[in-house]
Amino acid sequence: MRHEDRPSDREETVRFIIVRPDGRIRQSGAIQRQYLETFAAVYPGCRAMEVSADQYRLDIDAHFYVLDGVVTPKGTVLDVTDFTIRADGVDKVSFAVPAGTSVLHAGEIVAIEDDVFEFITEVLGDHRFSFQAPAAFHHFEVTIHAV
Numbered sequence: 001m002r003h004e005d006r007p008s009d010r011e012e013t014v015r016f017i018i019v020r021p022d023g024r025i026r027q028s029g030a031i032q033r034q035y036l037e038t039f040a041a042v043y044p045g046c047r048a049m050e051v052s053a054d055q056y057r058l059d060i061d062a063h064f065y066v067l068d069g070v071v072t073p074k075g076t077v078l079d080v081t082d083f084t085i086r087a088d089g090v091d092k093v094s095f096a097v098p099a100g101t102s103v104l105h106a107g108e109i110v111a112i113e114d115d116v117f118e119f120i121t122e123v124l125g126d127h128r129f130s131f132q133a134p135a136a137f138h139h140f141e142v143t144i145h146a147v
Contacts, residue, residue: 010034015056017066018046024135025061065135074138077101077131085121087146092120100134121146 010033018027018040026046031039033050040048051060055071064071077097085091095117102111109132121127127144 015051019066022135023065028060081142084145087124089122094118102132104130
């Protein structure tokens with residue numbers, strides 16, 4: 001192939017991610033390099049990054065975030081996500097969460113302001129909580145069995 005017949009770098013299809021200022025990956029896919037910045041503009045405040053083929057996967061946003069321009073694996077907040085307490089209004093579950101974590105329970109999202117989750121109840125049964133962690137961590141769920 002002659003040099004003038006090769007597609008230019010701008011026409012090359014690249015894998016990309018759109019990254020929010022906090023490092024969370026907002027969007028991913030493949031696009032011609034020439035359209036990457038135009039596509040990124042659809043997401044105000046975000047920036048586009050090319051990702052090498054060996055780093056790219058369809059669910060990259062679920063497993064990675066961007067730290068100082070580097071695609072980095074997310075961490076795990078808790079190793080244990082299943083707890084049992086007495087439903088006596090005294091016994092409690094308490095654990096630290098990363099700053100910026102919110103919890104979803106009974107249809108409401110509540111920011112955890114002191115970086116500690118605590119739960120006390122007098123209601124028997126299973127109580128499920130979904131946690132939305134900052135970009136550096138996986139979201140997670142906790143079940144508390146009140147007996």
